[in-house]
Amino acid sequence: MLQRFRVAAVALAVGAGALALTPTASAVAETAAPTISKVDVSPSPVVIFDKPVKATFTFTTKGAGKAEFQLKAPGDAGVFTPVEVKPSPHGQETKWTATKEFTAASAGTWNFLALADGDASTKGTFEVKKALDTKVVEFDANPDLVDKGDRLRVSGKLEAAGKAYGGQKVTITFRARGTDAYRHITTVTTRRSGWFSAYVRAGATGWWRAEFGGNSEARASVSDTDRVSVRWRDRESRITGFNAYHEPVTRGERLSLTGTLQVEGWRDLPGQRVSIMFKEHGSSHWRYVTSDVTDRHGRFWARATAHDSGWWRAEFNGTRGVDGSASGTDWVRVVEPTPPPEAEKADTRLISFNAYPEPVKRGKYLRFRAKLQVDDEGDWDGYKGKVRLYFKPAGSSKYSYVKSTWANSSGKIYTKVKAWKSGRWKFVYAGDGDTYGDTSGTDYVRVKR
Structure with missing residues (x-):
């Protein structure tokens, strides 16, 4: 509009010959009004943690020879302060960049104004905030005394600036007694109420806690610790692959009895005595026959004479820290020996x-x-x-x-x-x-x- 006013003034000054000086199409294009883009603010919002943060303001003009950028601080009614801008021309367009450093004292809503040749303009606001202080409160690992391998429930609440902080990742960590470092166990997400919970396995006595790692607007925080004592229970055992062979067997001949002893985990259990038991067909009583000690792979191998048909099984009486167990049963049929031949036979x-x-x-x-x-x-x-x-x-x-x-x-x-x-x-x-x-x-x- 201002450029059009200038052209009109020139025409009036030359008088009656003004019609001969009517500007050409290219001259009109040269005097077209400048344009200006929206202002990009980075970062936005500007969050202040412990150190000042430098924000960058960028915008683009077209057809403008110069540009200005101004800021108005919170509470400064009507007062805009110029900020230096640096041009970066690119063809018909020019990119303009301004920077300013903000501190915690700068918190509030700021206004900005960008001008192109003092005519075209764009304005807006942005926020400068102090980083939110967070707390993990009411953290609890329950129960406080458990058997090894049992489940614990860990729970707590994440707050930011004294309010529930939902949708945030919280890490559950654990430090075993006698160690110095906490190790990652699992990660949970807080609910809208800020509460979180998870179930974990108790492997050793030690301390549990929850850790919030912070984000672009909030500080990190760590909960108080909660100690849980773990007592060792006796581990289970089992006998696998038990077999009594060969069958059927002739009365008086020998049977082989084999299997593998394992401890909860399931790992082979060496150096343990395993008893071989027999229950005759029609009886309800198991009786001891023989035994063997497991080798380094937990295997045992025993021999026994077969006198009657019945069930065989292996039994482990247990040892310190390990419960006893019994194998499944194996039925063996005993047959009578073949009578000697009576007729003449071939060699x-x-x-x-x-x-x-x-x-x-x-x-x-x-x-x-x-x-x-x-x-x-x-x-x-x-x-x-x-x-x-x-x-x-x-x-x-x-x-x-x-x-x-x-x-x-x-x-x-x-x-x-x-x-x-x-x-x-x-x-x-x-x-x-x-x-x-x-x-x-x-x-x-x-x-x-």
Whole structure:
């Protein structure tokens, strides 16, 4: 508008020849009114913590040769104070930047005014605030005495400037007795009321607290601590993988009984005695038969003679800090031995017996091969029959039954068992209605740990 007034004044000054001096379209464009953008305030609001904060004010003009920027402090009615602005031209536009430092004493609503060539203008307000003081109040970890592994409820309230502070992240931390540092446990969000709560596991005696890390408008704060004492309860135990084999078993032959003892966690429990119990069919009483001590992997292995059909199980009586437990039961049927043959029979032989690999690692499979043959009028042919595997531990004078297997129609025998002790192995063929029995040669295998 001011530029248009100037053009009109020139026309009046030249008199009647003014019509010849009417400005061209380009001249009108050159005298177009300047424009100015909104003012960007950063940061906004301006929050003062412990140090002064410098705010930056930026705006853009077009078609203006100069610009001004003014601020009015809270309470200064009608008084604007100029602030230095620096230009940064870019084509037809110019970016203007002003800065000012604010302190806590500057808190309140400020007004600003930006001018382009003293004509175009933009104005507005922004806030300067003091950072909010926060508190975590009424913090509680409950109950104060618990068993190890039980749950605790931790709760409290976050306040800012004495009012509920909702929607904020609060960290629950814990310091164990005998340590110096708090460690992160979990994070919760405050409700609109400022209250928060969480359930945590109690692993050790120590101190709990809640920590608010602060944000762009509020200071950090930490609650009072609350001590919780944790007492150690006896841990549970269990016996897994219990097995009584092989079954059915001939009366008087030996059974193998194995399993693994574990402690809550569930970790193997070595060096503990496990009892093998038996309950005869038709009885309600369990009786002790034998026992074994678990190895470093918690495994046990025992042998027992089978006299009657019934249930077998393993029992652990417990130890300091660990409760006892019992395995599941395993039913074994005992059958009568086969009566000796009465008629004339053909001779048999067990040849090429071999136990391998040698040596073998304890608990790994040991494999056995052999061949069963029958005398058929002077020719030795492969023979299909049931063969039993026996074992004699090193230092013992007695072989014990391990398992039964079958030679195929070609007489070939193959089986495997897990090796637990060093000793000698052999196959025994008891014969049948047409053949006499035979015993293979023996093979000694060392078992290493």
